[in-house]
Amino acid sequence: MGIFKAYDIRGLYPEEINEKVMEKIGKAFADFISGKKIAVGYDMRLSSRSLFEAFAKGVISQGKDVIDFGLTSTPMSYFACNFLNADGCAMITASHNPKEYNGVKFTREKAIPVSGDTGIKEIEEKVANSDFKDVSGQGKIEKKDVKEAYKKHLLSFVKDVKGLKVVVDCANGMGSQDFSLIKRGIGVDVIPLYFELDGKFPNHDANPMKEGAVDKLKETVLKEKADLGIAFDGDADRVFFVDDRGNLVASDFITALIAEEILKEHKGEAILYDLRSSWIVPEVIEHSGGNCKMSRVGHSFIKQMMREENGIFAGELSGHFYFRENYFTDSGVIAAIWVLNYLSAKGKNLSELIKPLKRYYATGEINSKVEDKEKKIEELKEKYKEGEISLLDGIRVDFDDWWFNVRPSNTESLLRLNLEAKTKEKMEEKRDEVLSVIRAN
Known part of the structure; x- marks a missing residue:
């Protein structure tokens, strides 16, 4: 079935994913999880409550209990899994x-991700064969509200934040619930954009990486003379930032600043x-007294490596930021x-603070259609064998002045392809x- 992806389940509603399919997925997940308690939350999409x-129904039919913690962001679901x-x-x-x-995102105990090789394939087989x-x-369904505990958890990360004006665009998604919990506790002047929960996404796509999705945010930051956008x-596990000059800030620069x-x-x-991150990221980490570790792309790999290394923080180019x-x-x-x-501690504009990070020239990600991907990677390995080669994720080759x-x-x-060099030429x-x-053919 095409709805079972590398990290989650996703499909068109109701053609590919509907209540009948979802009940089976619930049964399969209940069988897959060895314990008795399964926490379940849902976002503001129009079909989410009904799919929940x-x-x-599928979960309790397999004798497991459901803890319904209601309307939630994906990060709040990770918190709920641990808290409950x-x-x-x-x-x-x-x-x-x-x-x-x-769709559905799954985790096991302690919010450890369930992805293709660690359970999604197994769940897919159970659903395909109705093998339950x-x-x-029957199990039972119990409602629990974790919002107050979650709010306390979020506010525990706040240091001495003051005197900032911030525009926040929630794209009518779950970020509005998360951000509203902390709005009063962080001491900033907030200008809200699209805080109303609406599964129709009437204003723009809930994907800040999509062309045009942050145009209104950039415009509002400039108009309001805000410090940050x-x-x-849609589910608030990713975030992007616009500086005081209305420019989108690359996520690897944000990784460097948070680090x-x-x-x-x-x-x-x-x-x-x-x-895929700029050379500036490990440079800043080392200069700041950290121990930098390069990871492959993808949340399940990063989370696993963080646990292995006991990493305190991780950042990904796709706008995912992870915290121990x-x-x-x-x-x-x-x-x-x-x-x-960071901005409060520095007392400077974000545009000024990222200026020294712009030391290198990057291509951004460039996609090419290739049938035999492995063969091409072998060709690149051969052609660039003089460089320092890593096969952590595809192929990465570092030279003195480019990678x-x-x-x-x-x-x-x-x-x-992601590539960076010391000069534009x-x-x-x-x-x-x-x-x-x-x-080349």
């Missing part, structure tokens, strides 16, 4: 996908950054709090050179 009910000591958790959401979609355990007796995606701020009180701690004190999970609001902490990473897409016949020359290898 079908999922819960659940054996597993399901979050009904399609994250930043358009309104026609819905025979059980006697904050944009959440610097965290390391003020946590020298020597491990900090992870994804291998947040159960090794990602949170848009906690990342926003750390940026506010590149080429990694295969999980779901499509695409290779994704070198970046353009090497970009064209590497692309000519990738795109």
Whole structure:
């Protein structure tokens, strides 16, 4: 079935994912989780409550109990899983996908992700074959409200924040619930954009990476002379930032800034950054007294590596930021709090603070359609064998004055190139050179 992805379940409602399918998914997840307690939350999409009910029906039919913690963001679902000591958790959401979609994100105990190789394939097989355990007796559904505890948890990350004016764009998604919990407790002047929960996403896509999605935010930051713009995606696990000049700030720069701020009180701690990040990120981490670790792309890999390394923080180019004190999970609001902490401590404009980080020239991610992805990676390995090669995720090769990473897409016949160099000329020359290898027949 095409709805079972590498990290979650997602599909068009009701053609691909509907109440009948969701009940089976609930049964399969109940069988997959060894314990008895499954926490379940859902976002504001139009079909989410109805899909939640079908999922819960499936779970209790297998003799497991459902803790219904209601309307929630994905980060709040990770918190609930830990706070409620659940054996597993399901979050009904399609994250930043358009309104026609819905889906589920799964975790086991302690909000450890369930992805393709760690359970989704197994769940898919159970659903496809209607292969469910025979059980006697039903489970029960119990409602729990975790909002107050979650609010206290979020506010525990706030340092001495004062005197800032911030525009916050929630895209009619769950970020508005999360941000509203802390709004009064952080001492900033908030100008809200699209805080009304609306699964139709009437104003713009709930994906800040999409062309045009942050235009209104940029415009409002300039008009209001704000210090910062904050944009959440639909389920609030990702966040993006706009500086005081109305420019979108690259997520690897945000990783560097948050790392610097965290390391003020946590020298020597491990900090992870994804291998597409600018050279400036490990430079800032090391300069700030941190122990930098390069990770592969993808939340389940990063969370696993954070646990192995006991990393205090990790940042990904896709706008995911992870915190050890947040159960090794990602949170848009906690990342926003750390940026506010940083700006307050520095007392300078964000545009000024990121200027010194712009030392290198990056291509951004460039996709190329390639049928035999492995063959191309082998060709690149051979051509650039003089460089320092890492096969952590696709291939990354570092030279003295430039580096590149080429990694295969999980779901499509695409290779994704990220490249950076010390000069613009070198970046353009090497970009064209590497692309000519990738795109040659």
